[in-house]
Amino acid sequence: MKFDIDAALTRDEALGALTSRWSPRLCEEAVPAARACGRVLARDCHARYDLPRHRVSSFDGIAVRSTDFADGMPDTAGWKLGRDYVRADTGDDFPDEFDAVVAIEDVELREDGSVAVDPGVEVRPGLAVKPAGATMADGELLYRGGTLLTPEAIALLAAGGWAEVPVLRRLRVGYVPTGTELVSVGVEPTRGQNVQTNSLALGAYCAQWGADLVAYDIVADDRDALAAALDRALAECDLVLVNGGSSRGSEDFNSELLAERASFFAHGVRAVPGRPIGLAIVGGKPAVNVPGPMIAALLAADWLVHGLVCHGYGQPLPRRVAVPAVLDAPLGARPGFEQLARLVLAEHDGVLHAAPVPAGATLAQNVGAVNGFVAVPAGERWETGSMVDVEVLGTVAPML
Numbered sequence: 170m171k172f173d174i175d176a177a178l179t180r181d182e183a184l185g186a187l188t189s190r191w192s193p194r195l196c197e198e199a200v201p202a203a204r205a206c207g208r209v210l211a212r213d214c215h216a217r218y219d220l221p222r223h224r225v226s227s228f229d230g231i232a233v234r235s236t237d238f239a240d241g242m243p244d245t246a247g248w249k250l251g252r253d254y255v256r257a258d259t260g261d262d263f264p265d266e267f268d269a270v271v272a273i274e275d276v277e278l279r280e281d282g283s284v285a286v287d288p289g290v291e292v293r294p295g296l297a298v299k300p301a302g303a304t305m306a307d308g309e310l311l312y313r314g315g316t317l318l319t320p321e322a323i324a325l326l327a328a329g330g331w332a333e334v335p336v337l338r339r340l341r342v343g344y345v346p347t348g349t350e351l352v353s354v355g356v357e358p359t360r361g362q363n364v365q366t367n368s369l370a371l372g373a374y375c376a377q378w379g380a381d382l383v384a385y386d387i388v389a390d391d392r393d394a395l396a397a398a399l400d401r402a403l404a405e406c407d408l409v410l411v412n413g414g415s416s417r418g419s420e421d422f423n424s425e426l427l428a429e430r431a432s433f434f435a436h437g438v439r440a441v442p443g444r445p446i447g448l449a450i451v452g453g454k455p456a457v458n459v460p461g462p463m464i465a466a467l468l469a470a471d472w473l474v475h476g477l478v479c480h481g482y483g484q485p486l487p488r489r490v491a492v493p494a495v496l497d498a499p500l501g502a503r504p505g506f507e508q509l510a511r512l513v514l515a516e517h518d519g520v521l522h523a524a525p526v527p528a529g530a531t532l533a534q535n536v537g538a539v540n541g542f543v544a545v546p547a548g549e550r551w552e553t554g555s556m557v558d559v560e561v562l563g564t565v566a567p568m569l
């Protein structure tokens with residue numbers, strides 16, 4: 170399909186064009202806290218009680234009456250367990266007549282049940298006592314609705330009394346791989362064939378973002394078959410990705426099929442790789458023609474599909490942390506188009522360096538070691554040695 174480069178949208182405009190026309194309402198469902206990791210919280214959740222419920226000891230020690238110490242160290246030689254003091258370890262409740270705890274290191278417990286308290290200890294009301302609600306206060310906000318729940322989040326919610334967690338229904342992201350040349354994973358490609366792998370990355374990304382990728386079978390470059398697959402995915406999913414056939418090839422029908430059905434359609438974004446993206450709203454749902462080449466598809470997943478999934482859950486696309494690094498080779502972007510650069514970040518002698526993936530890199534060079542990302546603004550050029558803010562994709566290993 171031909172497209173007009175002058176009409177191409179920036180990445181922000183492209184995402185905004187779709188999100189401003191799409192507001193899904195996902196219903197709420199309850200899941201046990203143990204299965205809520207990776208789900209999106211449906212509404213604000215507050216603590217349902219104080220923790221501790223009642224004051225407890227904050228050390229391993231003995232609970233005493235502070236009044237016994239009001240005039241200095243009392244004679245404890247005749248003290249009895251249960252009458253003058255009790256054992257109270259960290260987190261233990263103890264009888265209300267006691268109001269202070271002396272740490273066990275400052276106490277000698279004698280065989281006859283009496284004790285000796287280190288004379289340096291100043292016992293006052295509340296010493297080493299954790300008040301009710303100090304760990305968690307009844308009504309305290311735990312998480313806002315829209316939060317993608319993490320391992321620690323489900324533990325915190327459960328601690329606050331949320332054994333069942335209200336979450337949003339999972340978004341269904343339809344994925345239609347297209348191309349006569351594609352074979353499924355596990356099939357060794359023969360001449361003219363390629364392995365359909367983008368669904369693996371997209372499926373795993375969606376899982377990380379709290380959504381389900383519904384991956385359909387590979388569709389050959391046949392207009393009618395592509396139309397049928399697209400219509401089925403649109404009927405069954407909240408948003409649809411059609412992968413491949415986005416550019417100007419003789420069998421690149423997908424953007425055309427989207428345009429025919431769309432209430433909104435735009436072709437092409439001002440960013441490479443991934444320029445020939447088709448952006449559509451069909452039947453009120455986003456439908457995106459994601460470019461076929463793996464790196465273009467991964468980048469589109471990162472800024473566009475992730476942005477759509479976040480919006481589907483009522484959230485903005487989160488920002489990644491950027492760190493300053495020394496550029497090890499020049500980077501440039503041609504006029505009118507951002508260059509989306511993947512880089513290898515590594516520490517040399519305590520200084521962070523960023524090495525751009527060279528042009529013509531193999532997939533292994535472009536995927537394997539990459540742990541940084543930067544978008545070079547349209548028309549800019551950065552020389553070797555310049556400092557750039559690089560978004561960290563993974564972890565940065567020190568060079569050995």
Ligand SMILES: Nc1nc2c(c(=O)[nH]1)N[C@H]1C(S)=C(S)[C@@H](COP(=O)(O)OP(=O)(O)OC[C@H]3O[C@@H](n4cnc5c(N)ncnc54)[C@H](O)[C@@H]3O)O[C@H]1N2
Pocket residue numbers: 346347348350351363364365366367368412413414415416417418421442443444445459460461462463465
């Ligand atoms: N004459 C021009 N040719 C191309 C242009 C252009 O402007 N003029 N744009 C180039 C750019 S930029 C891109 S990006 C690609 C877009 O490709 P398509 O979206 O049309 O994808 P296909 O042609 O179907 O496939 C390209 C390549 O990707 C492989 N592929 C496709 N789907 C998958 C998948 N699910 N998993 C793994 N690999 C996949 C496919 O086998 C091909 O090798 O067009 C340029 N051409």
Ligand code: MOO
Pocket residue numbers: 440441442443444445460462464465
């Ligand atoms: O836009 Mo394409 O090859 O540059 O991904």
